[in-house]
Amino acid sequence: MKAIVLFSGGVDSTTCLALAVDRFTNKEVLALSLYYGQKHDKELQASKAIANYYNIEHKILDLKEIFEGSSCSLLKDSNLEIPIGSYKQQLEKTTSPLSTYVPYRNGLFLSVATSIALSYNASYIYYGAHQDETSSAYPDTSKEFNQAISKAIYLGSGKQVEVIAPFVSQTKDQIVKKGLELKVPYQLTWSCYQGKNKACGKCATCIDRQKAFLKNGIKDPIEYEVRIDEGK
């Protein structure tokens, strides 16, 4: 195995996966999806369909026990409602991490991927951190965090594993641009924080992805309950 891709089944990680498969072959890439106790498993279903589409090995681990005790609103055991509105609107109201911040999720997931990379003799971990409002909302997606964790992983793995964050200086619409070139099957992805039949269209991540497609002059190919790109 050459590369492990942290793979949620959303827009960013699916584009990462496409990049890894483009650089290596489908037999040299392992997609790693980590369940952490979220309210629904729509992302996992999406990730299975996409792994199947690319014909790659897909490993799913359940880490929910680690997050027991967290009040993060994405988690099944939380009493908090998932907020409505864009990241920007939410960040205007608070200086703390948002209720949708899963405690140190990226740090944890990258560490799990490192242990697995070492066991599988893979040298690279791909993950989809990028540069926009989410870096203020989620401290474990910032450039500074990425630099520090990449160094820690390189040193702590005995210089055997390197983190690749191809979008760390890019915005989501640039990710989608790259993905469209790579013919990413975005119709199979899932991002919505809610677990309904269709994506809600109103949570921060639904707003975010619709805008990213719009900036590329096209409509997001998934179905929404409410669209912000209607008639455009």
Add this chain to the structure above:
Amino acid sequence: MKAIVLFSGGVDSTTCLALAVDRFTNKEVLALSLYYGQKHDKELQASKAIANYYNIEHKILDLKEIFEGSSCSLLKDSNLEIPIGSYKQQLEKTTSPLSTYVPYRNGLFLSVATSIALSYNASYIYYGAHQDETSSAYPDTSKEFNQAISKAIYLGSGKQVEVIAPFVSQTKDQIVKKGLELKVPYQLTWSCYQGKNKACGKCATCIDRQKAFLKNGIKDPIEYEVRIDEGK
């Protein structure tokens, strides 16, 4: 909760625990023990006895699935024998991490502790990395690694969690010196890589701890099959 202590039930982490309980109170410290699929559970048994001794909350999580596929000789599923002889002797024969290196274990464990610290509103994570042959044997115990991961955890937690590695510039005999001052119940600890009734006395970690006690002028209080401190 104020502090989470990464707690294996060995000499270093038990001394860390004693430091944390000394700084805070037993109600403000949570000991976190992580099972990773090792050949025996003697360490976990020891950790339970010590947590009980200090009357602190003790959380045990099973992470063995993450290490499936690793050939590390400490793991139940590995075909490799646990090596005999000191770290120094083993390191003279190889430049790779030793077969007892559990892939990125410290990085992973610190990340798990960070997620839990955030859920429990704890601001500190204590862990027992120290400065001697083990830093060459295990890349995830070096000073440089500790600096990088501490920064990653501080940034990725939204500046809410700090890593405390009180022994990162100290040797094991200095740890034991501090522990003796704090009256650490070393008779309850377990370090041996083997899972026999008594500690084997011949694996790297058994040799290491006997020497550390000897340098402090006393015998290691646990029972060994073979001692290196006999008659001293």
